[in-house]
Amino acid sequence: MPDRLLMIEDDAALARMLGEYLRPHGFELEACGTAQSALSRLDRGADFAAVILDVMLPDLDGFEVCRRIRATSDVPLLMLTARGEDTDRIVGLELGADDYLPKPFNPRELLARLRAVLRRRSPPRAGTMPPPLRFGRLEIDTGSRQVSLDGSARSLTAYQFDLLVALAESAGRVLSREALMERVRGDALEAFDRSIDVHISRIRAAIEDDPRQPRRILTVRGTGYVFATRQDQD
Numbered sequence: 001m002p003d004r005l006l007m008i009e010d011d012a013a014l015a016r017m018l019g020e021y022l023r024p025h026g027f028e029l030e031a032c033g034t035a036q037s038a039l040s041r042l043d044r045g046a047d048f049a050a051v052i053l054d055v056m057l058p059d060l061d062g063f064e065v066c067r068r069i070r071a072t073s074d075v076p077l078l079m080l081t082a083r084g085e086d087t088d089r090i091v092g093l094e095l096g097a098d099d100y101l102p103k104p105f106n107p108r109e110l111l112a113r114l115r116a117v118l119r120r121r122s123p124p125r126a127g128t129m130p131p132p133l134r135f136g137r138l139e140i141d142t143g144s145r146q147v148s149l150d151g152s153a154r155s156l157t158a159y160q161f162d163l164l165v166a167l168a169e170s171a172g173r174v175l176s177r178e179a180l181m182e183r184v185r186g187d188a189l190e191a192f193d194r195s196i197d198v199h200i201s202r203i204r205a206a207i208e209d210d211p212r213q214p215r216r217i218l219t220v221r222g223t224g225y226v227f228a229t230r231q232d233q234d
Helices: 012-025 035-043 062-072 086-094 107-121 158-169 177-185 195-207
Strands: 003-008 027-032 050-054 077-082 099-103 133-135 138-141 146-149 152-154 174-176 217-220 224-227
Touching (some): 035 062, 062 086, 077 086, 077 107, 086 099, 146 195, 158 177, 158 195, 174 177, 177 224
């Protein structure tokens, strides 16, 4: 069975072309030309492996659509943004998008990013469940892909979860932004790309007692980030 994708895009020709390209690769694309029609499909319980969302839509702003989807679903979400618009990318990530791709894009890159997002969501094979990572009151279960603080579940996107795991598995070691990007997404960080910083900010909001004075993920100025080995007050 092919993985079903929902594309929210008012360019019918682009959606048709992408659907034809993705079909031989194991994906079945359903396109909605308006935000309202797509949200209606999701509200009716339609099950999709991932959502491809354009920022520019005729009836609703794509960021508002992202916010509404994230209010009820953690479905993997890839946003399409205007080329060169860093603001679009940053806002999309802040609202919970897993990844972004600037227009115009190469379908091969979109396919690669989709596969990466879905791979991050795939559960591990039976018998390979690793033990949770524990740091005081914080627990990171890489098997179930759940994060909890004081036993209370914390919500992260798949990309943010993988960033947190990359940091936690290297606790005490400083990781540059470039190294984090390569570990999680497998590509180099673009010049002036702030996506890592945005994701770290969202992770801190989820796991820090006071995100303005973090004790778990620390910034090393001019270098990157380090996950603290000791995080809670004695």
